[in-house]
Amino acid sequence: AQTVTQSQPEMSVQEAETVTLSCTYDTSESNYYLFWYKQPPSRQMILVIRQEAYKQQNATENRFSVNFQKAAKSFSLKISDSQLGDTAMYFCAFRSIIQGAQKLVFGQGTRLTINP
Amino acid sequence: NAGVTQTPKFQVLKTGQSMTLQCAQDMNHEYMSWYRQDPGMGLRLIHYSVGAGITDQGEVPNGYNVSRSTTEDFPLRLLSAAPSQTSVYFCASSYSYSTQETQYFGPGTRLLVL
Numbered sequence: 001a002q003t004v005t006q007s008q009p010e011m012s013v014q015e016a017e018t019v020t021l022s023c024t025y026d027t028s029e030s031n032y033y034l035f036w037y038k039q040p041p042s043r044q045m046i047l048v049i050r051q052e053a054y055k056q057q058n059a060t061e062n063r064f065s066v067n068f069q070k071a072a073k074s075f076s077l078k079i080s081d082s083q084l085g086d087t088a089m090y091f092c093a094f095r096s097i098i099q100g101a102q103k104l105v106f107g108q109g110t111r112l113t114i115n116p
Numbered sequence: 117n118a119g120v121t122q123t124p125k126f127q128v129l130k131t132g133q134s135m136t137l138q139c140a141q142d143m144n145h146e147y148m149s150w151y152r153q154d155p156g157m158g159l160r161l162i163h164y165s166v167g168a169g170i171t172d173q174g175e176v177p178n179g180y181n182v183s184r185s186t187t188e189d190f191p192l193r194l195l196s197a198a199p200s201q202t203s204v205y206f207c208a209s210s211y212s213y214s215t216q217e218t219q220y221f222g223p224g225t226r227l228l229v230l
Contacts, residue, residue, distance in 0.1 A: 004158070009156075035218075037221075042223065043204060043223060043224040043226075044221060044222070044223045044224065045159075045206060045208070045221035046221075047218050047219075050218065091158060091159070102213060102214075103149070103161045103164065103174060103175075104159070104161070104219065106158035106159040106160075107158050108156055108157060108158045109156075109158055
């Protein structure tokens, strides 16, 4: 079974700084999807960015980008020019493409605080 | 579109009581699922449905029942609440079961079982 590990329970940076959140995963599959979700204090889960494993190019969405290292099974999230509104829990998630096994598997989460 | 809605937002139950957590989506999504979120454990899948009339178990199904009589609604039933079911519950949906689609999450229901 796949597992997702986020080794940083909490992080804190100053506004406008760049921060990187770590995520590693374990799978024997060669093709799959990886996601980063943001959960602000409202508790709603919001998709931040998605990466398809067969694509070598790292995904980017405005200030959010990933460093996808397939061989190392690493999927870190970089937030540039951090803003107060980025304060939230961040979850890394894995999704298989195998029929019948396509549920999302989540990491434990990283609580990110952006300080003014 | 309201997206994915969940009711109630917060509920307190006594051990042994039953209740239904409601989930509805207005996006004509085929796939719907229920997760629970516990501190330090991320989200875990309880049950899911790939279409009306079709449901299956996830990672932690014990103590929960689901049904899917319409495309829009996917209620989660707690038959006899236990303190171990204290958690935050999220409903999610996507257009299809395919991994091409991104799941949309509801705002969550916080449940406290005394």
